[in-house]
Amino acid sequence: xxxxxxxxxxxxxxxxxxxxxxxxxxxxxxxxxxxxxxxxxxxxxxxxxxxxxxxxxxxxxxxxxxxxxxxxxxxxxxxxxxxxxxxxxxxxxxxxxxxxxxxxxxxxxxxxxxxxxxxxxxxxxxxxxxxxxxxxxxxxxxxxxxxxxxxxxxxxxxxxxxxxxxxxxxxxxxxxxxxxxxxxxxxxxxxxxxxxxxxxxxxxxxxxxxxxxxxxxxxxxxxxxxxxxxxxxxxxxxxxxxxxxxxxxxxxxxxxxxxxxxxxxxxxxxxxxxxxxxxxxxxxxxxxxxxxxxxxxxxxxxxxxxxxxxxxxxxxxxxxxxxxxxxxxxxxxxxxxxxxxxxxxxxxxxxxxxxxxxxxxxxxxxxxxxxxxxxxxxxxxxxxxxxxxxxxxxxxxxxxxxxxxxxxxxxxxxxxxxxxxxxxxxxxxxxxxxxxxxxxxxxxxxxxxxxxxxxxxxxxxxxxxxxxxxxxxxxxxxxxxxxxxxxxxxxxxxxxxxxxxxxxxxxxxxxxxxxxxxxxxxxxxxxxxxxxxxxxxxxxxxxxxxxxxxxxxxxxxxxxxxxxxxxxxxxxxxxxxxxxxxxxxxxxxxxxxxxxxxxxxxxxx
Amino acid sequence: xxxxxxxxxxxxxxxxxxxxxxxxxxxxxxxxxxxxxxxxxxxxxxxxxxxxxxxxxxxxxxxxxxxxxxxxxxxxxxxxxxxxxx
Numbered sequence: 100x101x102x103x104x105x106x107x108x109x110x111x112x113x114x115x116x117x118x119x120x121x122x123x124x125x126x127x128x129x130x131x132x133x134x135x136x137x138x139x140x141x142x143x144x145x146x147x148x149x150x151x152x153x154x155x156x157x158x159x160x161x162x163x164x165x166x167x168x169x170x171x172x173x174x175x176x177x178x179x180x181x182x183x184x185x186x187x188x189x190x191x192x193x194x195x196x197x198x199x200x201x202x203x204x205x206x207x208x209x210x211x212x213x214x215x216x217x218x219x220x221x222x223x224x225x226x227x228x229x230x231x232x233x234x235x236x237x238x239x240x241x242x243x244x245x246x247x248x249x250x251x252x253x254x255x256x257x258x259x260x261x262x263x264x265x266x267x268x269x270x271x272x273x274x275x276x277x278x279x280x281x282x283x284x285x286x287x288x289x290x291x292x293x294x295x296x297x298x299x300x301x302x303x304x305x306x307x308x309x310x311x312x313x314x315x316x317x318x319x320x321x322x323x324x325x326x327x328x329x330x331x332x333x334x335x336x337x338x339x340x341x342x343x344x345x346x347x348x349x350x351x352x353x354x355x356x357x358x359x360x361x362x363x364x365x366x367x368x369x370x371x372x373x374x375x376x377x378x379x380x381x382x383x384x385x386x387x388x389x390x391x392x393x394x395x396x397x398x399x400x401x402x403x404x405x406x407x408x409x410x411x412x413x414x415x416x417x418x419x420x421x422x423x424x425x426x427x428x429x430x431x432x433x434x435x436x437x438x439x440x441x442x443x444x445x446x447x448x449x450x451x452x453x454x455x456x457x458x459x460x461x462x463x464x465x466x467x468x469x470x471x472x473x474x475x476x477x478x479x480x481x482x483x484x485x486x487x488x489x490x491x492x493x494x495x496x497x498x499x500x501x502x503x504x505x506x507x508x509x510x511x512x513x514x515x516x517x518x519x520x521x522x523x524x525x526x527x528x529x530x531x532x533x534x535x536x537x538x539x540x541x542x543x544x545x546x547x548x549x550x551x552x553x554x555x556x557x558x559x560x561x562x563x564x565x566x567x568x569x570x571x572x573x574x575x576x577x578x579x580x581x582x583x584x585x586x587x588x589x590x591x592x593x594x595x596x597x598x599x600x601x602x603x604x605x606x607x608x609x610x611x612x613x614x615x616x617x618x619x620x621x622x623x624x625x626x627x628x629x630x631x632x633x634x635x636x637x638x639x640x641x642x643x644x645x646x647x648x649x650x651x652x653x654x655x656x657x658x659x660x661x662x663x664x665x666x667x668x669x670x671x672x673x674x675x676x677x678x679x680x681x682x683x684x685x686x687x688x689x690x691x692x693x694x695x696x697x698x699x700x701x702x703x704x
Numbered sequence: 705x706x707x708x709x710x711x712x713x714x715x716x717x718x719x720x721x722x723x724x725x726x727x728x729x730x731x732x733x734x735x736x737x738x739x740x741x742x743x744x745x746x747x748x749x750x751x752x753x754x755x756x757x758x759x760x761x762x763x764x765x766x767x768x769x770x771x772x773x774x775x776x777x778x779x780x781x782x783x784x785x786x787x788x789x790x
Contacts, residue, residue, distance in 0.1 A: 152745040152746065153741070155741075157742060183772065183773075184773050186747050186771065187745065187746055187747035190745070190747075191745075215772055297741060297744065301744070301749060317772060326774070327757055330757065330767050331726075331757075331758040332760050332761055332764075446776070449776075450760065450764075450765055451760065453760065453764055453765045453776075454760055454761070454763060454764035454765075462778065463765065463776070547739070547778070548739075548777065548778020548779065548780045549765050549776055549778045550739075550742055550743065550746065550775070550778070550781065551775065552746070552774070552775055553767060553775060554774075555774075
């Protein structure tokens with residue numbers, strides 16, 4: 100347990116050897132995670148929970164932590180405190196002690212406190228509180244073995260005991276402890292009430308802090324100066340634009356370089372011809388068609404495909420899409436995301452964006468789910484838990500799922516319509532704000548003001564960055580390969596049975612009449628439910644004009660969330676999810692219809 | 705302590721936190737409104753010295769420092785925190 104962004108997940112990873120995502124912004128962890136720690140021959144179960152400021156939940160993520168606490172009253176607690184923010188951490192610790200939970204205090208970020216010239220007397224703190232207190236630096240694993248050793252001695256002194264200890268230390272005299280009822284009532288500290296009011300607890304915190312913390316002179320460092328300048332509007336705004344632009348250009352350059360420079364050649368010149376030659380059955384058999392190459396009919400003659408993109412086999416298109424195009428893109432995306440997260444830039448971006456996001460019923464913190472969604476919508480939707488009100492969560496989830504394309508989708512777009520990817524993205528972001536604004540007007544409920552810690556910039560630990568990138572990449576491959584395979588199989592089989600043609604015919608009025616795209620778009624839209632990147636690749640194989648292709652790609656992006664996002668929304672939103680679906684249908688018709696109208700007015704086809 | 709009470713005693717100038725200029729400092733004398741405990745949980749409470757880092761334009765949030773901790777607060781909250789400027 101502990102406040103957000105004090106390093107609970109890092110400690111958890113180090114203790115159990117597990118891989119939980121940890122970042123330098125509050126609210127990284129939104130669900131609990133169990134792991135085993137091996138200590139002196141026994142396995143001990145360790146649970147990582149989201150950060151919480153108090154024992155009263157203020158959002159869904161804090162609720163997860165507190166439910167876990169309530170369900171396991173006998174569990175030993177590692178209460179993690181940011182040593183440079185001792186007072187507020189102690190407040191939570193005292194609350195936990197008062198509730199009778201056995202705990203060990205980990206004074207984490209000891210190095211940062213040291214840099215800030217804040218010294219905490221851990222021994223004295225331990226004797227005052229009656230619980231073990233261990234200074235730790237989680238990122239470099241300092242103090243963690245000691246933490247493990249003391250975990251079993253975790254005590255549960257109770258608040259009255261703490262009061263008694265304070266009196267013994269000569270701290271709680273009737274003058275010094277203004278708020279403490281025990282003294283005010285002229286009772287011994289042994290009779291301190293079992294439960295303190297908030298003011299009383301703070302009085303106690305102050306007494307303890309006075310005795311244990313010495314704050315030396317603090318020099319403003321370069322890091323602080325950068326921290327300040329990147330959050331001040333005049334300097335911070337250009338910086339934010341530069342960061343986002345750099346993010347985008349590194350992403351597109353790098354992924355383009357790998358895909359066009361290497362993957363396209365490897366797949367089209369070697370892999371495809373090799374398969375075409377060696378695959379059992381050869382052209383014409385259905386298994387060859389599904390797995391390798393459907394080919395196409397040119398002048399009445401069956402012609403083999405020359406690129407993986409147009410062949411539409413599981414082993415050709417499927418692998419090419421996911422490994423040749425999407426993998427390099429999401430890989431570089433994850434590296435940059437991990438750096439951005441671990442440096443601690445996101446909260447500053449949140450502050451700068453707060454004003455705009457208030458206009459759409461959200462606050463600055465919405466930056467976090469939005470940026471996560473650009474990697475993959477699933478963690479993005481899950482991250483909506485850190486928003487306080489139902490309204491915020493609904494608005495966020497809805498516009499995320501509709502308007503934020505995931506990294507895989509962006510990568511394919513970049514491959515299919517390199518010149519217009521920027522335009523599609525801009526049109527989607529515009530929709531994000533327009534419909535966010537409308538939803539804010541329509542949906543009842545409130546959006547509270549932002550209250551957020553702005554963390555100190557940190558040098559990212561390469562080991563953690565590597566681990567995080569590896570983890571996200573692995574989970575991408577695990578999801579992408581089976582779904583793309585399944586998607587191609589289903590679509591190919593439906594094609595061969597004529598089902599897609601029938602569907603295309605039936606839905607022709609909608610596609611051709613309203614959206615102005617070919618009726619065959621129906622096929623890719625089916626696949627879009629499994630993987631949107633696959634759907635966009637399939638669109639590129641349908642003969643249509645450039646502008647129709649742009650419209651169709653926008654339609655795929657807005658249209659139904661992919662299956663992973665679908666279930667995450669259902670889990671997180673419950674009934675509200677169906678509201679999101681209704682919004683989605685309205686948006687698809689208006690926003691894509693509007694794009695067609697724009698083309699008509701411009702006089703292009 | 706009630707705000708009116710503080711004003712009568714006439715101890716320094718009382719301002720809303722929102723009104724502080726960048727780098728100006730003060731001591732929190734009162735926190736009004738329903739989300740008081742959310743602020744105190746973060747160590748923002750009466751008697752603490754607070755420094756304004758920056759204020760975002762267009763009714764945006766403020767960024768402040770308390771005990772070397774940097775926090776961001778929405779405008780509405782910053783209006784409810786009363787600060788005595790020496």
